[in-house]
Structures are given as C-alpha cells and as structure tokens.
Amino acid sequence: xxxxxxxxxxxIPCNPCQFACPTHAIVVGEDITELPHADSEKCVxxxxxxxxxxxxxxxxxDPDFSESEATIDFPYEYLPLPPVGLEVEARNNLxxxxxxxxxxxxxxxxxxxxxxxxxMAVPKDxxxxxxxxxxxxx
Amino acid sequence: xxxxxxxxxxxxxxxxxEIMEAIRLGDDSLDAIKKRTRAGMGFCQGxxxxxxxxxxxxxxxxxxxxxxxxxxxxxxIMPIRLSLLAETVDGAVESEEGGEVxxxxxx
Amino acid sequence: MKHYDVIVVGAGxxxxxxxxxxxxxGAKVLLLDENDRxxxxxxxxxxxxxxxxxHYAGTRGFAIGRQLLQEAEEAGVEIHxxxxxxxxxxxxxxxxxxxxxxxxxxxxxxxxxxxASENALAFPGCTLPGVMTAGAAxxxxxxxxxxxxxxxxxxxxxxxxxxxxxxxxxxxxxxxxILEAAPKLSGYAVHAGKVRRAGVPVLLSHTVTRAMGDGSLxxxxxxQVDEHFAPIPGTEQVIPCDTLCLAVGLTPRVxxxxxxxxxxxxxxxxxxxxxRHNRHMESSRxxxxxxxxxxxxxxxxxALDEGRLAGTRAAYRLGLLDVGTYEGxxxxxxxxLDRLRQGPFGEKRRRAKEEVWKx
Numbered sequence: 093x094x095x096x097x098x099x100x101x102x103x104i105p106c107n108p109c110q111f112a113c114p115t116h117a118i119v120v121g122e123d124i125t126e127l128p129h130a131d132s133e134k135c136v137x138x139x140x141x142x143x144x145x146x147x148x149x150x151x152x153x154d155p156d157f158s159e160s161e162a163t164i165d166f167p168y169e170y171l172p173l174p175p176v177g178l179e180v181e182a183r184n185n186l187x188x189x190x191x192x193x194x195x196x197x198x199x200x201x202x203x204x205x206x207x208x209x210x211x212m213a214v215p216k217d218x219x220x221x222x223x224x225x226x227x228x229x230x
Numbered sequence: 231x232x233x234x235x236x237x238x239x240x241x242x243x244x245x246x247x248e249i250m251e252a253i254r255l256g257d258d259s260l261d262a263i264k265k266r267t268r269a270g271m272g273f274c275q276g277x278x279x280x281x282x283x284x285x286x287x288x289x290x291x292x293x294x295x296x297x298x299x300x301x302x303x304x305x306x307i308m309p310i311r312l313s314l315l316a317e318t319v320d321g322a323v324e325s326e327e328g329g330e331v332x333x334x335x336x337x
Numbered sequence: 338m339k340h341y342d343v344i345v346v347g348a349g350x351x352x353x354x355x356x357x358x359x360x361x362x363g364a365k366v367l368l369l370d371e372n373d374r375x376x377x378x379x380x381x382x383x384x385x386x387x388x389x390x391x392h393y394a395g396t397r398g399f400a401i402g403r404q405l406l407q408e409a410e411e412a413g414v415e416i417h418x419x420x421x422x423x424x425x426x427x428x429x430x431x432x433x434x435x436x437x438x439x440x441x442x443x444x445x446x447x448x449x450x451x452x453a454s455e456n457a458l459a460f461p462g463c464t465l466p467g468v469m470t471a472g473a474a475x476x477x478x479x480x481x482x483x484x485x486x487x488x489x490x491x492x493x494x495x496x497x498x499x500x501x502x503x504x505x506x507x508x509x510x511x512x513x514x515i516l517e518a519a520p521k522l523s524g525y526a527v528h529a530g531k532v533r534r535a536g537v538p539v540l541l542s543h544t545v546t547r548a549m550g551d552g553s554l555x556x557x558x559x560x561q562v563d564e565h566f567a568p569i570p571g572t573e574q575v576i577p578c579d580t581l582c583l584a585v586g587l588t589p590r591v592x593x594x595x596x597x598x599x600x601x602x603x604x605x606x607x608x609x610x611x612x613r614h615n616r617h618m619e620s621s622r623x624x625x626x627x628x629x630x631x632x633x634x635x636x637x638x639x640a641l642d643e644g645r646l647a648g649t650r651a652a653y654r655l656g657l658l659d660v661g662t663y664e665g666x667x668x669x670x671x672x673x674l675d676r677l678r679q680g681p682f683g684e685k686r687r688r689a690k691e692e693v694w695k696x
Contacts, residue, residue, distance in 0.1 A: 100527070101526070102525055102526055102527065102680070102681065102682070103679075103680035103681055103682075104387055104525060104527070104680060104682065105387060105388060105389070105676055105677045105678075105679060105680055105683055106387040106388060106389075106394060107388075107389050107390065107394065108385070108390070108394045108395030111390050111395070112395065123676065123679065124388075124389045124676050124677075124679075125676070125679040125680035125683065144385070144395045145385075145395075146384065146385040146386055146387050146394065146395060147387070147525065147527030147528070147530075148527060148530065148531055149527050149530075169507060170506070170507055170535075171507075183533075183534050183536075184534075185526075185530040185533060185534065186533055187533035187534055187535070187536055187537070187538070205385070205396075205397070206397075207385070223530065223534060224534040225534075226534075226535070226536055227506065227535050227536075229509075235461065236459060236460065236461045236463075237459065237463065237464050238459040240463075240464050246459060275592075277454045277590075278454075278457045279457070279459075281456060281457070281588055281609070282457060282458075282459050294603075296603035296609070296610065299603075299609060299610050300591055300592075300595060300601065300610050303591075303592050303595045303596055304596065305423065305424040305596055306423035306424055306432075307422075307423055307424065307592040307593060307596060308371075308421045308422075308423045308434075310421070310423050310434045310439065311434075311436075314434050314437075314438060314439040315434075315439060317438075317439065318432055318434075318439040318440065318441050319438060319439070319440055319441065320440070320441050321339050321440050321441060321442040321443070
C-alpha cells in the first residue's frame, strides 16, 4: 500500500498540499509556515500532493512492492518520459546516486498539471533515502 | 583564448582601472566618476554599473555602499528620441460629445 | 485632457494587483508598461508557486499571469503597452513614449510598481557574448523557446539561480555547476534538491574570476573565496562552457520614484535604496504610492498583495470605499502578507519592512 512521505523542513509559507489532498490527510493550518502534518491512515496514495507540491517534497512510498523491493513515487518534470522497465540512477536530495532503480509506472494525469509521477523500484533498505532519478535524456 | 578587459560600465566601455584612476584623482561620488569617465552615461543609464561603482567607492573610502547610491537621476529616465521629447502630446481628450480624439498640441 | 483616478506604472504582479483593486472599486485606472505584453516576469515563470491558496499557490506563474489579466479586464482597467514612462512632473502628470510618440497622462494618484533590475558582476571577460543575467537566460528559454547555450555555469544559489537552473535543465541544457560565494546555500533547499537530483553540483564559497573566449564565451575560471569573498590564489579551476548566468540579486528600480521626489531609504535585506513608505504603501509624496519589488525585493506573491494594498488605499482615498469596508479589506490583505513574511526566510524581510515603515 502506497503512503505519503513529506520531506518538508524549511517552514516556507506554502500550503497547496493541504488543498490538493482529497481525503484531508494533510494539514498545514492557518499559519502557512507551519510544516504539513500528514495522517498516513487517511492517505489513499492518490499522488495529488506529489504533483501539487511546488517544492517537490511530497512522495509516496510502498514498502512492500515485492520481496526485496520497495517503490517511491516522485514528481518528474523532464521530457521525454522514461519508459517502464528502464533502469535509472536513483538519487538522494544531494544528488548522490545510491543504487540502480527501475521505472515501474509513469503517471501523467491532467489534474497533475504537467508534473508527472514516476514510480521507481529500489532495494527496500534505500527507499527512505531515495528522492528521484537522474533525468533520462532519451 | 583571449584575455578580456575588466569592464565595469559596458555601455561606455569604462574599465575598472579607469574608475580606480578617477578615484585616485579625487573623485568620491558616482556623479564625479560619471563626469570624468562617462561611466553610467550610456544607454542603460547606469542600471548595470552604478551598484558596482558604488561598491568600488565603498571599498576605497571604507564607507557604507548606500552613501554612494543612487547618484543623481534626471529626466528623461530612459532614452527617448529628441523629436518625441519635443512633441509630447496630451493623452486622449474627451470631446463635447464624449467621444475621444487625440490632442495634437504639444508643450 | 483625459483624467485618470489612478495611473499605475508597471504591469507586473504588483501593478496588476494595484490596478485590479482600484478598478474593482470603481476607479478609472490606467496601467502603463514598457513591454509589449503585461505580466512583468510572471509569464517567464513555468514553475508552480509557493504561498497560500489565495496566492494561487501550486499554480504555475504564467497561469497566474493569465488569471490576473482576466481580473484586470473585468475590473475595467485600461492597459497601454509598449510605453516607457520617462518622466513624472510636479503637477502629477506622467509622460510615456513608444517609438513613434510621447504621451502625457494626468492622474489623481500614481502607483509606482516599476520592479527591479538584476545585479551585475564585473570581472575580466564579463562582456563576452554568452555572459548574461539569469533573467536573460530565462527569457531566451521560456519566452523565445531557444536555449542560450548548451553548457551553462550559474552564479548564485538564491531562488532565482536555482529556479532558472532547473528550467534550463528542463529545456535540455547541461548545467555544469552553480557557484555560491557564501559558505551556505542562499535559496530554498527544496529548490536546490531539484537541481542536485539532476546532477548539478552547488559549489559553496566559490565565485567566477574570469570569462574567456575568442569572440564568445568558451570557458570560465572559478576560484574558492575566503570569508571576505576574496578569491584564494591557487584554487582556480577552468570550466569549459558557452553560457555564464549571473543570479546575484536584484535592485529596486527607483528612478521614477526618485525623480518624482519620493524620499529613498536604504535596506540591505530588501535589495538597496527604495522609496520610504508606510504600511499603506504610501510614499513620502502624498499622491504617490509604491508596491512590489520597487518597495523592497521579495517574491511575486508579496508583490501582488502589496499592489492590492496600494490599489485599495488609493480607492479609499478617492472616496470610493467607506472606512469600514476599507479597513476590512486592508486587514485581509495585510493578514496574507504577514503570513508570507513568517518563517526563517520571511522573518528577515518582515523585520526589514518594519524598519522601512518606521524610517
């Protein structure tokens, strides 16, 4: 089951995640520099917040994708889109390549407003650190 | 590859060395440097170089940079053709009937 | 002569906000801009904005621009484009020229929203073709849809440098490094994360010392800097590149405010000399209000709301709003501005703004 992970630490005045969430699982509150609070019990894993976050700091994690792999859904705004099955460099927020990831799904919904979601499978022990991939240039 | 000169005012091609020389000769303001070197007198009217020259002055005189800014600013604040300057027309004038005509008179 | 209640100079977010609010209250509003299309820098912004829902947060900048133009039209704002305002005179008249004519306009209130210009750096070779401001590179890529070059070095890790880097990567360029003279990142870490994940290194305590090339840029020399930002000899490296972008801060464009007699004050955190103003956005000249980056460098969302404050104030002083309605509206906008000026990044700007109000 995919659940939200929010990596938002800077107290930026911002709250689109709260209004993107259809199940009200994310609360920022009246003071928009508060960090978002996510209730993973309410999260249905739709990915609306992943696409809406201007800081690209919302992710979905499925810790039990397979025996050995977990997946992370991250926002992706480069073209062309990577094909399913492509092996890519999985990176953390500092740009360090942690492992090889595999693209398992690419979602491009109209509601995402041109931000795509890439679902990438990585070894289970690294999923909490991975935040994206080296852009694929085709 | 060529080594390029250290140009501070690109509109008038004034180098850092020329500005330092002006300061050594006693110039202590943007206006004084402008009058001696033409720095800040070009098409962009100092928008690019004024802050840089103020920083050079600030470092030389050990004074806060804000004491040298913004220098004197005069009309017209943007380049404009002299013929247009001489023939500035009034904005649309409302006639008796309420319709609009362009006033041809100049001032 | 045709008389306007309010003339707004500059059709960026602040000017549009001012014109929309004054227009909605029934003021006859003229909005002047030197560019051929309104929106200021908004139409170059292809990323989703921070802020609250009232600031259209989560929406891309150009889409916000379209929305504001729609609101301006509905508010009956008259927009004259391609007009460079070159003078303001003691009688309150404003003169603006395009290539074929210069026109004088008369208004009861003047709202200056002239924005900012990008700061430059002077170093050997800085006039070589290929060296440009980050804003120029953004215009190439996002307005004209051409890349300024293939291999790019960015100077400055503020939000402008980080965002333009991301957009150049999206457009297919290779950004080789971001140089930051300070020992720490100056923009948001989330923006830095986007470009770092794409493989762009952010080199802290580094600056450009020289641009080299025969006729156009072929390489830049960079060096590490000490705590006084002076290059440390022996740390030079050469990076081959065809484009060098400078994102080293913005300066309020005070020329019109200055020639119209507005007092200027200095604020380092807000970008330099700017027109002294109070919390109603009134300058030291009774009929002139200011808003947006001219009144202190902040962000598009703050500029928009400062414009709304100025426009509402002008409408109130024209007698178009009763005091109760005005106070309610003002408190609502000010509340939003206060919320944007919270947090570790906003706090500094809030304190600087309060200093200006007190000056």
